[in-house]
Amino acid sequence: MARHREHMPSAYRTLIRGSRQGAPLEGLVEQAHALEPYYRAQALLELSSRNDVAQRQAQSLVRDALSTAERVEQEWRHAELVGELAKGLADWRSARDRPPAMRALMVHLQTLHGEALVTVLKEVAPRLPAQLQHDLLELALANTGQEVASAKPVLRAWVSDLQPAAVMANLSQLPRQQAVRLLGYLHLQLRRKKRTVSPTPLEQALTLGPGAEGLRYLASVAEQDELNLLTDASRERPPDEAARLLGTLAGTVHRLGNRTLAQEWLGEGSKLAGEINDDTTRQKVLETLARGQERLSSKAAKATPAVVAELPTSAGKHxxxxxxxxxxxxxxxxxxxxxxxxxxxxxxxxxxxxxxxxxxxxxxxxxxxxxxxxxxxxxxxxxxxxxxxxxxxxxxxxxxxxxxxxxxxxxxxxxxxxxxxxxxxxxxxxxxxxxxxxxxxxxxxxxxxxxxxxxxxxxxxxxxxxxxxxxx
Known part of the structure; x- marks a missing residue:
């Protein structure tokens, strides 16, 4: 059996070659069903795209391929396979033939949950047409316990075509922590695509009253000119959280090249720390901010080019x-x-x-x-x-x-x-x-x-x- 499995790729390639040379469909379908599920599903999809296959039979072969995919046990391999099937369906036959096949793919995705769905969405989302991304996002957000991880690949794949206002409104209905995280991620993706919207997803996230963890995440995706919005929100938190957040924002703005503003925010954080009632907490926060001040004043933290050592080896073979x-x-x-x-x-x-x-x-x-x-x-x-x-x-x-x-x-x-x-x-x-x-x-x-x-x-x-x- 092990030897037979080793030759599955060769058997699959032989089948595809025979199909493209016009071999009879019936015999090829029989050969496909002799393959292991990973290659069987791909072979069935390939056969369904032949010009001599009627639409009804083609749709049946697609459903058979998707059903076969469920039998692939390794999660990463299943995800990879569904991604390949989605890629094949993206330009499958004629545009008129595709909707039923795409619906069958969406039905298959609805059978997946948890980490398995997250893994599959990473492969499938970039390959589905824009008109299906809304349904894909809804599916991702319904993946209980994995909402953020599931939605990220969909937002990343859809960002060039989505309507920001509608998606932001949808994300804002989630529990606050999830909403802030995904709005921040959408903000990052829109910026990478150089798409400008008003209000921005970051501004929308701030209207939800994010907690300290949410503000720290937003700081990681913000541009320098957006950090003032986050400092304003940080000042509204209790003194211990506000002081820590100002320290985080100081580190962010320093990495972006503004050492003066970083010092200002660290100083403000130290003043707020003085208002903390608990002695132990106050001391810990002050020590953290003091370390930030030390990094700013140290030679290693200055915004100078990294010291470049002389390499002892030339570019190698590997x-x-x-x-x-x-x-x-x-x-x-x-x-x-x-x-x-x-x-x-x-x-x-x-x-x-x-x-x-x-x-x-x-x-x-x-x-x-x-x-x-x-x-x-x-x-x-x-x-x-x-x-x-x-x-x-x-x-x-x-x-x-x-x-x-x-x-x-x-x-x-x-x-x-x-x-x-x-x-x-x-x-x-x-x-x-x-x-x-x-x-x-x-x-x-x-x-x-x-x-x-x-x-x-x-x-x-x-x-x-x-x-x-x-x-x-």
């Missing part, structure tokens, strides 16, 4: 790839991982590929890694950036990285041979989860690091990967 498994914006774990990767790439002579990391100009990112990571290697990362040995990618990396090798405790493909000729890129996940299905599928090779399927902590795995890569 690349190390880091995939971002965290949600949200740039955080401390990102900066520490980049500092460690910078040191390894500098020492072993690798290039560095950053996959699905928060968008940021590399020189600015280098300065933040050097100043804020609190880990050795920050200056090496800056040196790699200066030498153009770091590149950013969204989704599957391009040709620059070479042949992809996915590191995974459960390999499903062969390891790269010792005699491999050419450039390799060893991919690893940074964060609470392993590499996603799209990268496991796109990689030509898989590599298990320990020989015993033991998962390693990020820093440990990074060191092992660097050593293994240096021997390939």
């Amino acid at each position: 690349a190390l790839g880091l995939w971002n498994g965290y949600r949200g914006g740039l955080k401390g774990p990102h900066l520490r991982a980049l500092a460690r990767a910078g040191a390894l790439c500098a020492g072993f002579g690798f290039e560095l590929a950053l996959v699905d990391f928060p968008e940021m100009d590399l020189p600015i990112l280098a300065r933040r890694v050097a100043q804020e990571s609190h880990a050795d290697g920050g200056s090496w990362f800056a040196a790699l950036v200066a030498e153009k040995r770091v590149r950013q990618f969204s989704g599957v990396p391009g040709k620059w990285v070479g042949t992809l090798v996915a590191t995974t405790p459960q390999p499903a493909k062969p390891e790269p041979p010792d005699s491999f000729e050419g450039r390799l890129c060893l991919l690893m996940g940074v964060g609470p989860q392993g590499l996603p299905g799209k990268l496991l599928k796109a990689s030509k090779f898989h590599l298990e690091l320990t020989g015993h399927s033991v998962e390693l902590e990020t820093a440990t795995a990074m060191g092992v990967i660097a050593e293994r890569l240096s021997r390939l």
Whole structure:
């Protein structure tokens, strides 16, 4: 059975080739049903698009494909498959034929819940037409316990076509914490698309009276000229929350280059902290704000270019790839991982590929890694950036990285041979989860690091990967 499964991709490709060469449909459908569910569903959809298939039979094959998809047990593989089916249906047959097929896809999505639906929406949302995104958003918001995570990929995919006022009104009906989070995320996506609206989603979120956590999130997506709105809202909170929030906003505005305003807000926060009744809380808040003042006045915190070390190695044969498994914006774990990767790439002579990391100009990112990571290697990362040995990618990396090798405790493909000729890129996940299905599928090779399927902590795995890569 294992040997048979290994040849499923070949059997699928043979079937598709036969279909495109005009082989009889009946025999091909029979062959499709002999495939494992992942390939069977794709084969049935391909057969449904043939010109010699009547509309009713085509719709039946689509329903069969979607029903088959439910039998794919691995969550990431199921999500990947449904994404491929959605991609195929997006330009399936004629525009007149598509609505019933799209409705069948939506019915399939309604059978999913929790993390499974979140994973599928990330694959499906970018592939569905704009007219279905409203229904997709409603489905996401009904995913109890995962509303925010479900809605984000839909908003991201729909942002170019959605009507902001209507969507903002819809999001504002959610529980306050969820509404603030999603309005802030919509604000970020609209800004990236250079779409201006009034009021902005951030302004709408502030009308909901966000708590301290919500204000901190809004600060992470705000532009410098919007931070005054957040300071006004922060001042309306109790003294302990207001003081902490002003400290957070001071750090944000300082990273954006306004050190004077950062000092002003830290000073105001210290005055508010003096109004805190509880002695212990007051002391903790004052200590936090004092550390902020120290960072502002220290040499490391000044807005100067990162110190660039002289690299001990030239650009090497291979690349190390880091995939971002965290949600949200740039955080401390990102900066520490980049500092460690910078040191390894500098020492072993690798290039560095950053996959699905928060968008940021590399020189600015280098300065933040050097100043804020609190880990050795920050200056090496800056040196790699200066030498153009770091590149950013969204989704599957391009040709620059070479042949992809996915590191995974459960390999499903062969390891790269010792005699491999050419450039390799060893991919690893940074964060609470392993590499996603799209990268496991796109990689030509898989590599298990320990020989015993033991998962390693990020820093440990990074060191092992660097050593293994240096021997390939």
